[in-house]
Amino acid sequence: SNVPEIRIYEVGPRDGLQNEPKFVPTEVKVELIHKLASAGLKNIESASFVSPKWVKQMSDAVVVMKSIKRESDVNYPALVPNLKGYETAKTCNVEEIAIFPAGSEAFSQKNLNCSVKQGLDRFREVAQQAVKDGIRVRGYVSCVLGCPYEGPISPRTIAKITEELLAMGCYEVSLGDTIGVGTAGSVRRLMKEILQVAKPENIALHFHDTYGQGLSNLLAGLEFGVRTVDSSISGLGGCPYARGASGNLATEDLVYLLYGLGVNTNVDLVKLVEAGRFISNFLAKPTESKVNRALGDR
Numbered sequence: 200s201n202v203p204e205i206r207i208y209e210v211g212p213r214d215g216l217q218n219e220p221k222f223v224p225t226e227v228k229v230e231l232i233h234k235l236a237s238a239g240l241k242n243i244e245s246a247s248f249v250s251p252k253w254v255k256q257m258s259d260a261v262v263v264m265k266s267i268k269r270e271s272d273v274n275y276p277a278l279v280p281n282l283k284g285y286e287t288a289k290t291c292n293v294e295e296i297a298i299f300p301a302g303s304e305a306f307s308q309k310n311l312n313c314s315v316k317q318g319l320d321r322f323r324e325v326a327q328q329a330v331k332d333g334i335r336v337r338g339y340v341s342c343v344l345g346c347p348y349e350g351p352i353s354p355r356t357i358a359k360i361t362e363e364l365l366a367m368g369c370y371e372v373s374l375g376d377t378i379g380v381g382t383a384g385s386v387r388r389l390m391k392e393i394l395q396v397a398k399p400e401n402i403a404l405h406f407h408d409t410y411g412q413g414l415s416n417l418l419a420g421l422e423f424g425v426r427t428v429d430s431s432i433s434g435l436g437g438c439p440y441a442r443g444a445s446g447n448l449a450t451e452d453l454v455y456l457l458y459g460l461g462v463n464t465n466v467d468l469v470k471l472v473e474a475g476r477f478i479s480n481f482l483a484k485p486t487e488s489k490v491n492r493a494l495g496d497r
């Protein structure tokens with residue numbers, strides 16, 4: 200096949216669980232991470248070192264990071280909002296952190312309690328320290344295709360933030376459609392602007408499937424040469440500060456699509472479906488992954 204490899208960046212244990220109202224016990228989080236690794240996923244965002252006053256669900260980040268049995272070829276990144284979170288992440292020997300400025304002012308206030316500029320200044324300090332310490336830094340931009348409070352956001356604004364994140368040492372910037380309002384059309388308009396400031400190999404796509412556009416948005420983005428895709432097991436996910444946001448593009452659906460495109464993911468779809476059922480059953484809700492549903496109904 201002439202389709203290059205795609206790097207899947209699983210966000211289920213973090214994005215997938217952070218919005219769940221009932222606390223998921225640490226051992227369930229850890230077991231989920233183990234199942235995802237044994238299905239063949241190589242990048243598993245496992246926790247976030249944010250304020251427990253803001254996101255209670257992630258308040259066991261230290262125990263999660265210290266409890267998982269790390270495979271040597273698996274990357275277990277975690278979200279960090281400030282230097283305080285960074286220091287805690289370091290005590291857990293985290294090898295990669297993710298910083299997450301917002302693409303819109305209103306969302307920055309709701310999610311980080313500061314302006315976009317203040318957020319970037321804060322994250323720059325974190326990134327510079329991490330680079331010094333030899334810890335990889337990934338950047339997210341949220342609300343890249345729309346903000347729950349401000350509506351559409353200009354692609355130019357997102358490109359500027361992307362440029363700043365790369366300049367502060369991020370090896371990659373993940374473009375987050377936090378509330379899942381984008382379409383293939385708005386993805387194309389965004390990507391044209393992004394490629395003015397970044398190479399496609401330094402960009403990742405992070406789509407939420409609120410309006411059912413996740414897979415077609417993804418195909419639109421891949422046409423520009425992007426090779427890293429974020430997804431969440433069973434389609435779990437959502438940000439507590441983004442009203443109306445639903446889950447991420449489901450990892451099972453992504454892997455199924457990639458099989459169809461002839462991309463070798465080295466992911467075992469049967470094991471992935473089992474991991475999806477494990478967490479959906481625990482949360483006592485139906486899976487958001489159509490592939491999981493189709494295979495499960497057999």
Ligand code: HMG
Pocket residue numbers: 214217247248249250251252253254278280281283284285287299310311312339340341342374375376377378405407437438439440
């Ligand atoms: P703040 O209230 O302005 O911060 O929140 P503060 O410095 O005034 O601290 C308030 C309290 O939190 C203090 O405790 C701090 O010590 C504590 P007190 O003195 O009152 O007892 N605190 C911390 N504790 C543990 N770890 C920390 C930490 N920092 C402060 N790191 C802050 C500012 C940034 C901390 C807060 O707004 C926050 O944690 N926000 C994170 C919200 C979040 O996690 N959102 C979801 C992730 S983003 C997302 O999902 C989008 C994404 O998926 C991409 C996409 O979909 O587009 C990435």
Ligand code: MG
Pocket residue numbers: 214375377405407436437438447
């Ligand atoms: Mg997200």
